[in-house]
Amino acid sequence: MSEVLLQVRVYLEDTDAQGVVYNAGYFRFMERARTEWLRARGIDHRALMERDGLQLVLHAIEMKFTAPARLDDLLCVAAEVREMRGARVTFAQSVRRNDAEGELLCVAQAEVACVDVRGQRPRRLPAALTDGWKE
Amino acid sequence: MSEVLLQVRVYLEDTDAQGVVYNAGYFRFMERARTEWLRARGIDHRALMERDGLQLVLHAIEMKFTAPARLDDLLCVAAEVREMRGARVTFAQSVRRNDAEGELLCVAQAEVACVDVRGQRPRRLPAALTDGWKE
Amino acid sequence: MSEVLLQVRVYLEDTDAQGVVYNAGYFRFMERARTEWLRARGIDHRALMERDGLQLVLHAIEMKFTAPARLDDLLCVAAEVREMRGARVTFAQSVRRNDAEGELLCVAQAEVACVDVRGQRPRRLPAALTDGWKE
Amino acid sequence: MSEVLLQVRVYLEDTDAQGVVYNAGYFRFMERARTEWLRARGIDHRALMERDGLQLVLHAIEMKFTAPARLDDLLCVAAEVREMRGARVTFAQSVRRNDAEGELLCVAQAEVACVDVRGQRPRRLPAALTDGWKE
Numbered sequence: 001m002s003e004v005l006l007q008v009r010v011y012l013e014d015t016d017a018q019g020v021v022y023n024a025g026y027f028r029f030m031e032r033a034r035t036e037w038l039r040a041r042g043i044d045h046r047a048l049m050e051r052d053g054l055q056l057v058l059h060a061i062e063m064k065f066t067a068p069a070r071l072d073d074l075l076c077v078a079a080e081v082r083e084m085r086g087a088r089v090t091f092a093q094s095v096r097r098n099d100a101e102g103e104l105l106c107v108a109q110a111e112v113a114c115v116d117v118r119g120q121r122p123r124r125l126p127a128a129l130t131d132g133w134k135e
Numbered sequence: 136m137s138e139v140l141l142q143v144r145v146y147l148e149d150t151d152a153q154g155v156v157y158n159a160g161y162f163r164f165m166e167r168a169r170t171e172w173l174r175a176r177g178i179d180h181r182a183l184m185e186r187d188g189l190q191l192v193l194h195a196i197e198m199k200f201t202a203p204a205r206l207d208d209l210l211c212v213a214a215e216v217r218e219m220r221g222a223r224v225t226f227a228q229s230v231r232r233n234d235a236e237g238e239l240l241c242v243a244q245a246e247v248a249c250v251d252v253r254g255q256r257p258r259r260l261p262a263a264l265t266d267g268w269k270e
Numbered sequence: 271m272s273e274v275l276l277q278v279r280v281y282l283e284d285t286d287a288q289g290v291v292y293n294a295g296y297f298r299f300m301e302r303a304r305t306e307w308l309r310a311r312g313i314d315h316r317a318l319m320e321r322d323g324l325q326l327v328l329h330a331i332e333m334k335f336t337a338p339a340r341l342d343d344l345l346c347v348a349a350e351v352r353e354m355r356g357a358r359v360t361f362a363q364s365v366r367r368n369d370a371e372g373e374l375l376c377v378a379q380a381e382v383a384c385v386d387v388r389g390q391r392p393r394r395l396p397a398a399l400t401d402g403w404k405e
Numbered sequence: 406m407s408e409v410l411l412q413v414r415v416y417l418e419d420t421d422a423q424g425v426v427y428n429a430g431y432f433r434f435m436e437r438a439r440t441e442w443l444r445a446r447g448i449d450h451r452a453l454m455e456r457d458g459l460q461l462v463l464h465a466i467e468m469k470f471t472a473p474a475r476l477d478d479l480l481c482v483a484a485e486v487r488e489m490r491g492a493r494v495t496f497a498q499s500v501r502r503n504d505a506e507g508e509l510l511c512v513a514q515a516e517v518a519c520v521d522v523r524g525q526r527p528r529r530l531p532a533a534l535t536d537g538w539k540e
Contacts, residue, residue: 015287017341024429044207072179150422152476159294314477342449
């Protein structure tokens with residue numbers, strides 16, 4: 001399973017005085033979807049930290065905003081793995097209005113690194129994440 | 136229908152360096168539940184603004200924090216109307232771990248006022264909200 | 271020194287689609303002011319955690335919102351100690367427009383508890399905080 | 406004046422359970438610096454909206470995270486205009502620890518578009534922003 005879709009409702013907290021979702025909102029929504037991808041593989045951030053001493057941290061992101069989301073919109077946030085190699089996972093991500101066929105609001109490519117909690121040095125991705133993945 | 140329960144997942148964005156949910160998180164979660172109460176009555180903030188020229192704004196809140204929520208927790212956020220009168224709605228609210236019977240993390244009483252968008256003056260609550268409500 | 275004043279600028283991130291500061295913003299601004307009170311006494315959260323194994327956590331808060339702050343406003347946020355006793359500090363707080371004489375936007379009373387990082391049990395406030403304080 | 410530097414203090418609200426600044430924090434800090442660039446030219450978002458019917462909205466951003474910021478850090482956030490053309494401004498941005506010579510934590514390139522409030526269609530940048538700018 002390399003793709004996860006997450007429904008997100010837009011609340012007041014996500015909007016700004018320009019009447020639309022404040023751009024950091026998409027950033028947070030996309031991180032939620034990556035976290036759900038993790039959970040779908042049986043792992044969560046806390047277990048990863050406490051049990052394995054590992055963290056997944058965002059290394060780089062490119063985002064393009066094509067249309068604004070508004071208060072009370074329902075959004076469909078996607079996270080699809082494009083590559084896993086060594087300590088890195090690359091996700092293609094999108095936010096659409098309503099559902100997976102809806103109007104495209106934002107696309108992104110996010111590069112995530114696996115590091116050890118103590119030294120923040122790169123560590124191989126756990127097998128639970130890479131199992132079944134073929135390039 | 137005077138009570139709404141909302142499931143909320145704790146994401147990284149909600150936590151802080153003390154390892155728990157940053158207190159403003161509960162504040163946001165409770166506002167989400169009040170918004171879902173609104174939606175359950177067939178109204179949303181945007182319709183209220185654009186169609187009726189009205190806003191529901193928080194007038195006062197009292198919060199007590201009894202135990203911390205942690206990353207990846209699933210929370211149950213409740214909003215129950217305690218009183219509706221004129222331009223005011225008072226909600227009793229709580230956040231519990233996992234479900235409606237779970238460990239109590241936070242309780243609050245929130246007083247919300249209905250105001251007109253332009254002048255921010257108090258306005259009677261719309262009938263859609265008060266219909267069926269008996270003191 | 272029992273009072274601290276902090277200037278805060280309102281950015282897009284602080285506002286919502288109702289055109290004003292989203293209420294959790296005041297919550298965050300007040301926490302910033304309490305942190306600056308700490309810093310003014312020579313301590314910060316990180317030192318407190320890493321050196322003393324202690325955390326200051328919000329136990330209860332009461333907030334009243336009297337007028338909205340808007341995008342680009344300059345705010346004056348105050349934190350004044352009202353009581354220190356055992357593991358507790360109580361702050362009277364306010365947010366005013368422009369400066370300490372400006373229009374009152376929000377008042378609050380915040381009760382903060384000192385706990386140990388590991389067990390989250392109450393611990394006496396460090397002497398650096400209570401020195402010179404008289405009831 | 407094509408560059409602005411802004412000092413930002415890291416508060417609890419900016420951090421996450423991984424013990425560092427949550428990445429959306431850099432996003433918000435960079436938007437604050439772009440807003441200060443605007444203000445340094447005598448304009449703010451509210452005036453732009455209310456007087457000119459214009460908004461500056463983020464169109465695209467690329468961010469690279471090179472080292473984590475921590476609770477209580479003081480950061481230096483830079484926004485430098487690299488290009489202004491038609492309805493677009495491109496900023497090179499960075500976040501460094503302590504000051505403009507400090508350790509590099511994050512770099513970004515942000516492309517901002519000027520649009521009209523009503524239709525969200527591209528509009529020429531106001532002269533107040535482009536005056537004195539030479540490619």
